[in-house]
Amino acid sequence: MDLAPERLPFISQRKARIADAFGKAAHSYDRHAAFQRDVGQHLLTYLPSDLRGAVVLDLGCGTGFFSEQIRRRGAQVICADLSQNMLDKARQRCGNSGVEYCQCDAEALPLADESVDFVFSSLALQWCELLWIPLQEIKRVLKPGGGGYFSTLVSGSLNELKQAWAEVDSARHVNSFISGNAVKIALAQAGCTQYRIDLRSFGLWYDSAMHLMKDLKGIGATHIDERADRVVSRRMLTQVEAAYRKFASREGLLPATYQVCFGVIHQ
Numbered sequence: 001m002d003l004a005p006e007r008l009p010f011i012s013q014r015k016a017r018i019a020d021a022f023g024k025a026a027h028s029y030d031r032h033a034a035f036q037r038d039v040g041q042h043l044l045t046y047l048p049s050d051l052r053g054a055v056v057l058d059l060g061c062g063t064g065f066f067s068e069q070i071r072r073r074g075a076q077v078i079c080a081d082l083s084q085n086m087l088d089k090a091r092q093r094c095g096n097s098g099v100e101y102c103q104c105d106a107e108a109l110p111l112a113d114e115s116v117d118f119v120f121s122s123l124a125l126q127w128c129e130l131l132w133i134p135l136q137e138i139k140r141v142l143k144p145g146g147g148g149y150f151s152t153l154v155s156g157s158l159n160e161l162k163q164a165w166a167e168v169d170s171a172r173h174v175n176s177f178i179s180g181n182a183v184k185i186a187l188a189q190a191g192c193t194q195y196r197i198d199l200r201s202f203g204l205w206y207d208s209a210m211h212l213m214k215d216l217k218g219i220g221a222t223h224i225d226e227r228a229d230r231v232v233s234r235r236m237l238t239q240v241e242a243a244y245r246k247f248a249s250r251e252g253l254l255p256a257t258y259q260v261c262f263g264v265i266h267q
Contacts (some may be wrong), residue, residue, distance in 0.1 A: 012105070014129070015082055015105050015107075015127075018082060018127050019082035019083045019084075020083075021220045021221075021222050022062075022081075022082065022083040022085070022086055022219075022220035023083040023084065023085035023086065023220070024085075024220065025217070025218060025219055025220030025222075026063065026083065026085035026086050026088070026089050026220075027089075028218045028219075029062060029063050029086070029089070029218065029219050029220065030063055030065070031218060032214070032215045032216075032217075032218030032219045033062075033065075033218075033219050034204070034215075035202060035204055035215075035258060036062075036122070036123055036219065037065065038202060039122055039123055039151050039202065039258075039260055040065065040066045040122040040123070040151070042151075042200070042262065043120065043122050043149055043150075043151045043262060044066065044069060044070075044120075046149045046262070046264055047070070047073075047118065047120065047147075047149055048073075048118075049073060050073060050074060051070065051073040051074045051075035051117075051118070052073075052074030052075070053074065054074070054075045054076070054117040054118060055075065055076045055077075055078065055115070055116045055117050055118075056070050056075040056076070056077050056078070056116065056117065056118045056119070056120055057077075057078045057080060057109075057111070057116045057118070057119045057120070057141065058070060058077055058078065058079050058080065058120050058121070059080050059106055059109075059119055059120065059121035059124060059125075059134075059138070059150075060080070060081055060082075060106065060121050060122065060123070060124020060125070060127075061079040061080060061081050061086070061087070061090050062081060062086050062089075062090070063086060063089040063090055063093060064079055064089065064090025064091070064092075064093040064094045065093070066120065066122060067079045067090055067093075067094050067099065068093055068094050070120060071094060071098055071099060075098075075117075075118075076098050076099075076100075077094070077098065077099045077100070078099075078100050078101075078102060078111075078116065079091075079094065079099060079100065079101045079102070080101075080102045080103075080104050080106075080109070081103065081104075082103070082104075082105060082106075082127075083103070083220075084103050087101045087102075087103055106121070106124060106125060106128055106134035106137060107128055107130075107133045107134050107137065108137070109137045109140075109141055111141045112141070113140055113141065114140075114141070114142065114143045114144065115141050115143070116141050116142060116143065116146065117142075117143055117146045117147075118142075118146055118147050118148070118149065119138045119141065119142060119146075119147075119148040119149065119150070119265075120149050120150075121134075121138070121148075121149070121150040121151070122150070122151045123151055123152065123153065123260075124150075124152075125150055125152040126152045126153045126175075126177055126178075130186075131152070131178065131182070131183065131186035132185075132186040132187070132189035132190045133190075135148075135150075135186055135187055135189075135190035135192060135265070136189075136190035136191060138150070138190075138265060139190055139191060139192055139265060139267065142265070142267040143267065144267055145267060146267045147264060147265060147266055147267065148263075148264070148265035148267070149262075149263070149264055149265075150262070150263045150265075151260055151261065151262050151263070152177075152183065152260070152261050152263070153177045153258060153259065153260060153261075154177050154178060154179060154180050154182075154183065154199065154259045154260070154261045155176070155177050155178060155179045155180075155259065156177075156201075156257065156259035157177050157257070157258045157259050157260075158174050158175075158256060158257070158258065159257060160244060160247045160254070160255055160256060160257060161173075161174050161209065161212060161213075161240075161244070161256065162174040163243070164209060164240050164243035164244040164247075165240055165243075167239070167240075167243040168236050168239045168240055168243065169236070173232075175221075177259075180197065180199050180259075180261050183197055183261050183263065184197065187263070187265070192265050194265070194266035194267075195263060195264060195265045195266065196263070196264050197261055197262065197263045197264075198261070198262045198263075199259065199260070199261055199262075200259075200260050200262065201257060201258070201259055201260075202257070202258045202259075202260060203255055203256070203257050203258075204255070204256045204258075205249070205253040205254065205255060205256075206253065206254045206255075206256060207252075207253065207254070208241060208244075208254065209237075209240055209241045209244040209254060210237065210241060212254070212256050
């Protein structure tokens with residue numbers, strides 16, 4: 001790995017809390033990540049099918065599910081994640097042949113300028129407070145002619161759950177996401193002049209709101225900014241379940257809708 005000594009990894013307290021949430025979920029992540037796999041598989045279709053000789057940074061690699069698929073295309077892969085526990089899982093899956101591992105923050109990549117051919121980042125950048133910063137980092141580390149491929153959640157995601165909680169109390173229980181237009185603005189702020197973005201909706205169905213929330217906890221997506229520590233009572237969960245029922249299908253299933261922005265940066 002071509003590390004830049006002046007850009008050593010630094011993880012803020014906020015990111016450390018996010019890393020802790022995902023680290024605690026590392027052992028359960030793959031059992032609850034059906035949606036994440038669907039999004040990542042779609043993002044993979046944007047990458048070249050033949051990556052022989054290329055260096056690919058999998059930014060926010062998680063358990064290495066897509067790192068392994070990228071390696072199978074012939075690439076040398078750098079697995080990068082906030083969580084060391086996730087990196088440990090990725091190492092178990094991918095091994096050490098043709099793969100390197102780096103615990104780091106997407107907003108301060110410890111990689112030299114123009115050091116990778118491609119960046120793949122699926123559903124990781126929404127955890128960055130200012131999207132333009134990791135986008136700028138992606139652009140910085142790409143070699144001339146390289147490409148950055150990312151997916152991130154945008155506004156409209158998990159609206160059903162958000163509305164259900166709003167009927168219970170005024171606290172914030174669901175993360176908020178920026179708009180698709182804000183992604184364009186972030187790309188401009190990052191100095192990206194050649195790019196494309198596509199917006200796509202994904203829908204999942206659940207037997208209960210509790211099942212959805214267990215999936216969110218199972219992948220570690222539980223950190224919410226500016227949320228004070230508090231106890232969520234069984235009564236509150238019962239109220240959320242009842243409020244969510246207004247979205248039920250005729251079969252009694254509950255929808256969970258995600259809005260995803262897919263982006264490609266050309267260097």
